[in-house]
Amino acid sequence: GAVVSQHPSRVICKSGTSVKIECRSLDFQATTMFWYRQFPKKSLMLMATSNEGSKATYEQGVEKDKFLINHASLTLSTLTVTSAHPEDSSFYICSAKGLGETNEQFFGPGTRLTVL
Amino acid sequence: KNQVEQSPQSLIILEGKNCTLQCNYTVSPFSNLRWYKQDTGRGPVSLTIMTFSENTKSNGRYTATLDADTKQSSLHITASQLSDSASYICVVSRYILTGGGNKLTFGTGTQLKVEL
Numbered sequence: 001g002a003v004v005s006q007h008p009s010r011v012i013c014k015s016g017t018s019v020k021i022e023c024r025s026l027d028f029q030a031t032t033m034f035w036y037r038q039f040p041k042k043s044l045m046l047m048a049t050s051n052e053g054s055k056a057t058y059e060q061g062v063e064k065d066k067f068l069i070n071h072a073s074l075t076l077s078t079l080t081v082t083s084a085h086p087e088d089s090s091f092y093i094c095s096a097k098g099l100g101e102t103n104e105q106f107f108g109p110g111t112r113l114t115v116l
Numbered sequence: 117k118n119q120v121e122q123s124p125q126s127l128i129i130l131e132g133k134n135c136t137l138q139c140n141y142t143v144s145p146f147s148n149l150r151w152y153k154q155d156t157g158r159g160p161v162s163l164t165i166m167t168f169s170e171n172t173k174s175n176g177r178y179t180a181t182l183d184a185d186t187k188q189s190s191l192h193i194t195a196s197q198l199s200d201s202a203s204y205i206c207v208v209s210r211y212i213l214t215g216g217g218n219k220l221t222f223g224t225g226t227q228l229k230v231e232l
Contacts, residue, residue, distance in 0.1 A: 004159075043205070043222040044160070093159050105220065107152075107159035 002028050004096045006108035013084055014116055021079045021111045023094030030096035033077040034105060035069060038091045050077050084115040118143045120208050120223035128229045133196055137226045139189040139206030147209040147218050151180050151191045154203045154225070163191070163204075196230045203227050 003026040013019050023033055032051050036044040048064075050056040050071035058064045066088075068080040077096075081088050091112055095105040120141045129135050141149070148167045152160035164173045164180040166189070172181045177200075179192045193200055206223040 006159075041227070043224045045222075046220070091157070095159075104150075104162065104165060107161070109159045110157065112157065 002098065002106040004094065004106045004108040006094055006111050008111060009109060010112045012114045012116065015085055016083055018080055018082045019084055019113060021092055023077045023096065023108050025075045025096040028098045029074040030098055031074065032097045033071055034095045035079050036093045038093060044093060081113065086115045089113055089115045118210060118221045120206055120221050122206050122223040122226050124226060126227040128231060129196055131196060131198055131230050131232055134192065134194050135196060135228065137191045137204050139223055141187050141208045143208040143210045143221050145211045146184065147211050149182055149189050150207045152205045152207060154205055160205055198230050201228060201230045
């Protein structure tokens with residue numbers, strides 16, 4: 001099956017610093033990648049959708065200058081949380097979609113971000 | 117409004133017992149419905165995906181049903197195991213009429229705990 005990896009799996013940083021999270025599709029080309037945020041015992045919330053080589057589309061209420069997304073290749077997308085604050089602490093999950101009838105999204109294992 | 121509601125919110129069962137999780141949705145226009153298993157601190161893993169014409173689909177001890185007329189789905193777990201303890205998320209995909217593509221609406225999940 002399709003495999004999506006994320007790195008790092010956990011990160012702790014100080015307030016004011018920036019953190020980069022990588023999302024890779026390991027065995028398929030991802031035409032579209034999605035970034036989600038999940039709070040404890042809550043559902044996944046879509047933050048943005050990125051297509052390779054073009055600017056990401058952000059959901060309403062998500063600050064694009066705070067959550068920078070780069071989708072430079074068909075196998076890699078990055079999410080950078082800039083000037084992180086404690087309220088940015090969350091579980092960030094990416095998913096990737098290739099071409100196919102069901103347009104199924106394959107999820108990464110997630111990244112736990114803790115901002116001190 | 118496009119919504120996915122799941123019940124129960126949480127469930128505790130004894131190992132070896134069966135259980136059924138429910139999902140009601142108001143998402144339209146409907147594309148497909150997926151059930152995911154999400155272990156704590158991990159990304160969701162797909163269990164089943166059903167399109168409009170499919171009433172039931174099995175994946176090992178997991179059997180999903182879909183009634184597109186009443187907009188209801190269920191996930192039945194047979195002979196539960198301790199490793200089944202996780203959050204089970206119902207996700208409904210809808211077509212985006214303008215611009216094309218699909219968009220996912222996530223349920224809040226049912227937290228299942230299997231005990232000895």
